[in-house]
Amino acid sequence: MSQLLPYQPRIENRPNLVPSLRAGHIPRPRLGEALLHAECRLRLLWAPAGSGKSFLLRECAQHCPPEARLHWFDLKDRELGEAGFLQLLADALGLARADLAAVQVHLEQQQTPIWLMFDDFPHFYDAHLDSCLNRLLQSSSRQVFWWIASRRRPTCQLARLLLEGELFELGTAELALNFTELAEVLKRQRQTALLPEIDNLLAQTGGWYAGIRLRLHSVEHGQLLAEEAGNALVKNYLERELLDELPEHWRQALCALACLSSFDAPLCEHLLGMGEGTQLFRQLYECGAFIEALDSNDRQFRVQPVVAAVLATRVAEGPKKALYRRACQWFSGREEVRQAIEYALLADLPEVVASLLQHITQDRLLHGRGMARVLHWRNELPESLLASTPRLLILNAWALALSGRLDDAEECAEQLQRFLPQATARRQREMLAQCQALAAKTAYHRGQAPVPGGDLDAALDHLAEGAWAQRLMLETMNIEMALVEGRMEAFQELNRNAVKLAREHGSLVMEAMLVLQHVQLLKIRGELVRAESLLKRLHTELSNAWDGEPNPLRGRAQLCRGSVLLQLGRYPEAAVCYQAGLQECLDCEDPAAVWGYLGLAELEAAEHDLTQAFARLAEAERLMQYRRITEPVYQDLLVVAYGKLWLREGRYERAADALEKCLQQYRGPDGRKPPYGSAELIQRMELLLALAQTACGRDVTAQIEAMLQQALAEGRRVLACELWLGLAEAQYARSQQGLAQRALLDGLALARQIGLADVERCCSQRNPGLMRWGREALSEAGSSAAALLLSQRELTVLEMIARGQSNQEIAENLFISLHTVKSHAQRINIKLGVSRRTQAIVRAKELGLVK
Template identity: 30%
Template sequence: MFVPRPHLCNLLQRERRRLQLLCAPAGYGKTALLREYVRGARGRVVWMSLGGQSQSLASLCALLAGELGVAPDTRPDALIELTGLTSSRAGSLPQLTAFRCGSEPARDGSLPGDESSKVRLVFDDLPAEMPDDLNHWFDQLLSLYNPHLQVLVTCRQRPDWNLPRLMLAGELLELGARQLALRPDEFESLVSLIAPHTDTASRESLWHATGGWCAGVRLLPSALLGQYLERELLSRLSDEQQEVLFSLAHLSKASVELCEQLWEGQQGAQRFQSLLDSQAFMFPIDHQPGWFRLLPAVANALQGRLGGVALNRLRLRACRLLSVLGHVDDAVEQALSADQPEVAANYMERLWLSWILNERHLGQFMDWRERIDPQLLQSSPRLIYLCAKALLFSGRLDETEACLQRLGRFLPMPDPQRNQRLLANWQALYGNLHALRGNAEPARRHCHAALRDLTAQDWLSVLLCHCTLARIAMKTGELNEAQVLLEHSLELARRHGNREAEVLVNTDRVQLMMLQGQSGLAQSLLRTELAQLNVRRTQPYPLIGRLLFLQGEWLLQQGRLVEAEQVAQSGLLQVRDCCAPFVLNGYLLLSEIASRNDIPEKAHLLLYEAERRMHWAKIDRAFFQAPLAEQKARMLAREQGEDGDKPVRATAVTDYQDGLTPREVSVLRLLAEGMSVREVGSRLFISVNTVKTHAKNINVKLGACRRTQAINSAKAMGILA
């Protein structure tokens, strides 16, 4: 089955470099792409299928001579000259027809237009190792300055040619696995061809296992992937390389330094580097220079090659080395895999408190919590605090409170200053807990009390308090106060160089801008953050998902349903393994889009899936019960023909509120009675500006553009009688 790659064909056509090099592991569609490209190209193509087999200078030149239609014993240097002449006068040698493309030749053998004299030499599946004289011959060929000659090469290992010189001269276009991997839309097309009934969860799992590896997409659902790897990968590796590869299948990451120590005295670094050079499906890890991971589909297929005592020994050694190299989370995982929970708990204490801010780590931490005896996790204040923070961010509020209460067993601390700091950090979490439950006043008290005693070392708790107070201020319409608090939080995150904290603060700032009616600024900030986070990132990243859901909401408010749906779907791919409450926003957004597109069954199915995911993640009902009920009411109103054009309730505030505040309900009720803004202010003893702020917040929360829409929506939801 063939999936067209027009964007890559266009790239090859647009970037007319002397050498176009496609270097990637087996199964990335290198040969298929070149065949697709040359079928649409004008000029002549000489196609050399080398099959990865060893070649000498004499054997390759004999093959080329045969394709050119000249004597097989033609000297190598004469072949280079002949190639240059042939490319200058493409029609002069009628034998050059091994692979003819494009329009028919004219009477003189040439092709019309600028491309008529173009000759493309294709060396398909170049061998990994070539003798020096053959490499020198290629360097001579590529040094020809002839605009009519182009060399295209597919290979699984970068050839030992003078590629830097070509790059500096602007004569090299190199495509690797990252560029050749299927894009999400191409992946969906391929899956629809080979298994059209594959459900969403299976598609997501297949996508993350293969990373767009074409052969993996086709073979992973079958039992043939192991055989494919045996033939296309393992048969090309030495026994020493295979030993390292089978071990790496059980590690989440590897580096030259780690492998040198893991196989001390056995040239571990050289073996690992040889695997990288051989394109053995080892890919760089985002934003971790020098670290690589084996493609998950390949790792899973190879894990059965190592087991028993040898595997356990590997895990324990890797556990110690990873911790020394600063990768404590990977050390914890290896300790648990080696059935050493005590060691894992010991390493967990060394995690930075800010580590959990990366929402991709949150699910990992919660998984560890399920695999470790609770007594071990209650053995120190730091472990209890870490667990409480993870539970809080995961939306498991009752468990958070129970966890926080266990800190009392360690109070008072022997050192008064440590005692004070522990209490302050405890109050910071309690403040956030109360805010999430909708208890604004206790939340304020705890946060302000915590801020009095928190030190510079507790910057993360200071930031948490500021953000909590800002969200409460947004909920009550005190937008100026919220802006000041968020600006303080942003500065704090930047001064400590914590990118995750900065992004999380900016999500609140986007929400504030939407409440302030600054839609353009909100979209500009979203674009900036997404552009920065998406740079060279290949693994799922929940923070990107959070931002994409906000962008989807913005697009929906602009009436751009198709774009909003695409963005929301992309967001769900980023949060596949995330267990945080904000994941609900993606499903609400997609449900609203389906409802507006008059697909009620799909809209209800998405809400069912959202509720299932909230239950599966054990998220407190306070986070999802009211938003789901509001969306169902909105859909019912649309199905009954009432206010079918109003937008979805903005996800800008769903993280910390479930509906209207009592004061907002009072304002809405008086407005529903027909009172003016000034009359409402007089009745409630508040200023006109405060009434307007409440009215704006009401519209955002109810997804309304006008007062009448807000009133009708509130009636449909049962907020107003």
């Protein structure tokens, strides 16, 4: 297949002159070659006006093979029914008769290739014309090749042709210019100054061929003019190419639909007139009036955004608000609250908005962009309306709390006092329970642990049965505290019960929140592959549930998967997940976006781009402040992130001072608790502080050993691995070579068993000499599982466990204390990835450590 070439002069087998390509047209080799390579009898290009169909057809005409005859039919502005269509064909083919039978017989008997190219096939439905075309398509010889460019898809037996491999079609999406094509256009037109604006230009035009050309006509001094200037050209184009051809009531209907974000046939019937609304919509859709389907089932539609904004300006303000009021009524009747609220706002009906908001339940805040929408809607309403009912105050307070705006949430919750006392004792208890639930929620996110008999317990005791979503949100706090305190069995029991409650109410979103908590446990235990698999499945389920709409929990799942992939050393994949999760959380105004910034900063640090990593953290802090997120939600996470970067830079004293100051808030019985979703924050701050102090020449081996014992006792395998490596660094710095080697080998063995490639990388960056020494020791030790996993003493203890000896018997036989035996058993379980001695025996036999 040759490349598409400039148009060649007409030769003998081109009896109908093909119009020449105009100066400045945009070549489309991507599409032209696809059309020319297609092995089929019908090539159909169908899309609205200005999609470049005619130019593409002309480009393809230049490549008609010499042995084929080409007939070009320019049907623009022609009144063409069945008879006219047959007459055109008969004249072109040299037939004496222009009836269907004569044309059909001639095309059936065609022995040599012939191209029939129809530009601008009639875009208004004509049953007789379509039937005629269908009969010719079905009966014509395989030597007859049909090329049709039209604003509509003819009602022929296209499905049959497609199944037979005889149809190749391009629609609106395929005909839209892509990034590469637009860049080529700008280069050809010597407008390279606009190359940085390609994304903006594509967003404004949707890749619409005519829209791009019109926007480029509005260029001044290498800059795109204001969008209004481009819209003025689009408006003139649409009036000439589309609106002038439509009957008046069609024009009015199209402009009304352009005011809507989306619509379906029943809504059209309601808005455009009973008995004719659906028909009007179908007629406009079928004639290529820039209406596109939003789903694969062709149920939801919209006017293409590039022209919708222009067409909507033709509707006066009064009729437009009346349209929005009727749309609001329609969606209210169908209990589709979100759409009803959006149209009530457009119709300037704040009282209706306030009334509708009361139908939103707390679990709905985490559906799609529910939380962001409620925050947006509250900005559109006067304060008096927002505080007019308890339900509105409760909804807004929960939205503010979930978005991290704790001060605003508390202020909102305080206004509930105005509605006390309630009329009955039951309602009084339920109202007080809501106040206590909000108080517990905000206090927890400020770092205050729940106390027995406090607001959290009281709220759980008295919340109404219908407040199951609030109950689950409170239960997540108890679950998180169990994880923070290392009560792993209690965590699992609480998590299972909460999942059961979520499933009883069919709440995927609440179940997803609990799954993310379970993933935290898997990450702590070092079950990273299992964690990633669970996160991928959760992402799929959430995507299927909301058709790809941004969702805060799906964003969190992406961020969590990014952290798992980072630990596994799969950095490019981690970057993709972090970027996707960050954008999703930003779209939903979820404060978990800070995790995305932290993850990307860590990846940039891994690439030795510390400048960009620091900038990323500054960007996170700026966003949190701009959105009025309360500091305890994010501030200490940033301190840890900055601490890691300062260690990389060698600014050890600064890191130690910042971490020590931060840790002071967490020490003591009344110390703060870590923010939600960061159960090991305190331990990681202490580890970073120990590393900074080691670099400053201080002896912290005792502190690290104590932290290691605690991590082993609680089954925190990833943390234990990092602590072993940190202990090796501290001992190496104190010239305790033998102890450092044992700790390093323990840490490296566990890291490789779990797959913690990032832990090795971090340690190598901090202390490359130590890691080289450790890897050489591993290499000398050999590749057996025994050499890599367990010390000789641990192997001895394991063999005695496998023989059925108790801890006391082992202590007596080895002349060591019972406490030492238990420590060895804990280390064995951690290294083998098990929690019980029976599991350790099974795992050891699988690895060949014992017989």
